[in-house]
Structure formats: C-alpha cells, structure tokens
Amino acid sequence: MSELRFENVTVRYGTGRRALRAVDGVSLTVPPGQVVGLVGESGSGKSTLARAAVGLAPLASGRVLLGGQDVVHRARGGGHRPLQMVFQDPYASLDPRMRVGDSVAEAIPRTGPSDGAGRRAEVARLFDLVGLDAGHALSRPAELSGGQRQRVALARALAGRPSVVVADEITSALDVSVQGTVLNLVRDLQRRMHLGMLFISHNLAVVRYVSDVVAVMYLGRIVECGPAHDVLADPQHPYTRELLAAAPQRDGSAWADTGQGEGAVTEVDPPDPHHVPAGCRFHPRCPVGPLVRPDRAECLTLDPTPGSAGRVHGAACHFAADRLPPPGTAR
Numbered sequence: 261m262s263e264l265r266f267e268n269v270t271v272r273y274g275t276g277r278r279a280l281r282a283v284d285g286v287s288l289t290v291p292p293g294q295v296v297g298l299v300g301e302s303g304s305g306k307s308t309l310a311r312a313a314v315g316l317a318p319l320a321s322g323r324v325l326l327g328g329q330d331v332v333h334r335a336r337g338g339g340h341r342p343l344q345m346v347f348q349d350p351y352a353s354l355d356p357r358m359r360v361g362d363s364v365a366e367a368i369p370r371t372g373p374s375d376g377a378g379r380r381a382e383v384a385r386l387f388d389l390v391g392l393d394a395g396h397a398l399s400r401p402a403e404l405s406g407g408q409r410q411r412v413a414l415a416r417a418l419a420g421r422p423s424v425v426v427a428d429e430i431t432s433a434l435d436v437s438v439q440g441t442v443l444n445l446v447r448d449l450q451r452r453m454h455l456g457m458l459f460i461s462h463n464l465a466v467v468r469y470v471s472d473v474v475a476v477m478y479l480g481r482i483v484e485c486g487p488a489h490d491v492l493a494d495p496q497h498p499y500t501r502e503l504l505a506a507a508p509q510r511d512g513s514a515w516a517d518t519g520q521g522e523g524a525v526t527e528v529d530p531p532d533p534h535h536v537p538a539g540c541r542f543h544p545r546c547p548v549g550p551l552v553r554p555d556r557a558e559c560l561t562l563d564p565t566p567g568s569a570g571r572v573h574g575a576a577c578h579f580a581a582d583r584l585p586p587p588g589t590a591r
C-alpha cells in the first residue's frame with residue numbers, strides 16, 4: 261500500500277512571454293486505497309498534474325513521491341509498476357495494429373508469469389477482472405467499442421499490479437450510455453483491490469460518485485481540498501460554490517456527461533494562465549471578492565495559502581472562514 265504525494269509541484273510550459281505555470285506549487289496526497297477526485301474547469305492544470313505524477317510532464321520544482329520514494333528516480337526495471345495511468349482516449353494508448361490480448365500481455369511485468377501458458381492465463385484473469393469476454397483478446401482496438409477499449413486500457417494498467425492509478429477523464433470520451441457502467445467497474449475494482457486513485461474529471465457528479473477526498477483546481481492551484489462530503493456539502497471557496505451551483509443536479513442521468521450543464525463560471529471570462537492575477541488568482545471572477553466588496557482589498561495583493569493537501573478540509577481564500585453567503589446574495 262503506497263501513498264502518492266505531490267510536494268509543492270510546479271510545471272512550466274514554454275519560455276519568455278509565452279511561459280506559463282500549468283501547475284503552480286501544488287501539494288496533494290492520495291492516501292492508500294482512497295480516491296482523490298480532482299475537479300476544475302478546462303485549463304486549470306488537472307491533466308498536467310496527472311502527467312507530472314507519471315513522469316510525462318517535467319517538474320520545474322517540487323517532488324512526487326510514491327510510498328516515500330521519488331517517482332522520477334524509481335527504478336524502471338521489469339518489476340511491477342506501482343503507479344499506472346489511464347487516459348481519456350483509450351485509442352491513443354493502444355497500438356492499433358496489435359491484438360488487444362497482446363497489448364495486455366505486453367504490460368505484464370517480467371516478474372510475472374514468463375511462460376506462454378502462464379501469460380495467457382494472466383491475460384484471461386485481467387480480461388475477466390475488467391469484464392471483457394476472453395474472445396475479444398484476438399480483436400484489434402478498432403473492432404471494439406469505446407467502452408471495451410477503455411476496459412482493455414484498464415486491464416493493461418492493472419497488469420502492472422499498481423497500488424495507485426491516475427485516471428484522467430477516463431469516462432468523458434465514452435458514449436453516455438456506457439459511462440455509468442465503466443465508472444461502476446472502476447469503483448468496484450478500486451475497492452476490491454484497495455487501489456489509491458487520483459481521479460480527474462471536470463464532471464462534478466462523477467467526482468461525487470467515486471471520491472473519498474475532493475480537490476478543486478483553479479489556474480494551476482488547489483484552491484480547496486478535503487473529505488468529499490465536506491467539500492461538496494459545505495464548500496468554503498467561492499470558486500467551489502460556483503462550480504457546484506453550475507453542475508447539473510442529481511437525477512437519473514447524474515453521471516452522463518452530455519457536455520451540457522457547465523454553468524456561468526465556466527463560460528464567462530476563462531482564466532488565462534499566461535496572465536495570472538496578483539493576490540488571489542480568483543479575485544477577478546470572485547462573486548464575494550473586491551469587485552463587489554471593496555473592503556476586501558487583501559484579495560488584490562495577498563496570495564492566499566492553500567488550506568489543505570488532503571483529508572483536512574481547507575480552502576485558499578482569505579474569507580473562507582467567514583461563512584460566505586452563497587454566490588449571488590453577497591452585495
């Protein structure tokens with residue numbers, strides 16, 4: 261059982277005037293066997309943080325630790341791979357020319373079964389685990405549905421016998437009708453195998469369904485973090501409140517990501533990571549900040565420190581403790 265920990269992680273892209281910090285000093289912990297849901301609108305840096313975890317985005321500073329060991333310096337031998345990533349588009353992560361059974365077999369570590377029969381049995385076990393008919397092993401990715409391909413991608417990830425899985429928008433590219441089934445499968449596997457998971461989604465209903473801890477990201481920062489129930493039922497950061505107000509309410513299609521239901525805050529004036537505002541980076545959009553409360557001048561100059569990186573509920577807002585009134589009522 262390993263804990264995944266981001267310590268003050270910064271990722272920069274570009275140079276000179278085009279330089280931006282996609283992730284800006286993020287600390288976040290994924291406790292063993294728990295799901296940390298990461299939400300935030302497009303461009304907030306969620307994918308970059310995920311990629312940083314598996315070494316696909318270069319760290320400008322900070323560290324990513326798995327079980328206390330720096331992931332960058334972990335031996336990349338043929339042993340089991342304790343940190344695995346599953347992407348939004350399973351097509352992109354599967355070789356189109358390979359039979360999917362071979363793709364999964366390829367991901368079995370060298371410390372696993374080495375003879376043909378043993379490896380075939382392991383592939384069959386993994387297919388069974390993700391609810392795929394063994395007959396599909398001979399198919400190419402193009403012959404499968406999107407949901408089946410995502411199951412193959414999951415089987416590949418599980419072949420490494422991970423203790424932590426980073427899942428980046430793994431249901432959002434799927435047909436609405438299969439999103440719920442794949443999500444249920446992932447949650448079921450996570451519980452049965454006691455996997456730690458960093459689960460990224462812009463869909464709050466999905467995050468609500470799977471997460472033990474919720475972290476909210478805005479312009480490269482975690483602005484609120486804590487136990488899922490606390491963050492979602494009693495949000496402290498005005499941005500979280502706006503996200504929640506904009507999210508579709510729970511109904512029969514609670515998981516369905518139809519691309520609708522993104523509300524005002526996510527449409528108006530999207531933040532530009534090339535020009536991060538001084539002070540609190542949310543202040544130009546804050547419904548309870550200096551725009552409407554001129555007395556709250558510290559928001560213009562003081563960068564609020566993140567309140568929490570894990571299980572304690574906290575928010576990076578100078579007035580979080582003030583029990584801010586809901587958006588729209590503060591005037």
Ligand SMILES: Nc1ncnc2c1ncn2[C@@H]1O[C@H](COP(=O)(O)OP(=O)(O)OP(=O)(O)O)[C@@H](O)[C@H]1O
Binds near residue numbers: 300302308309462
């Ligand atoms: N390879 C790259 N080079 C330059 N800028 C990048 C690169 N990847 C991401 N960015 C920028 O970094 C910021 C964060 O992007 P990122 O994809 O991490 O956000 P996100 O929250 O995952 O959004 P989405 O949900 O749209 O993927 C964005 O402004 C994006 O344009």
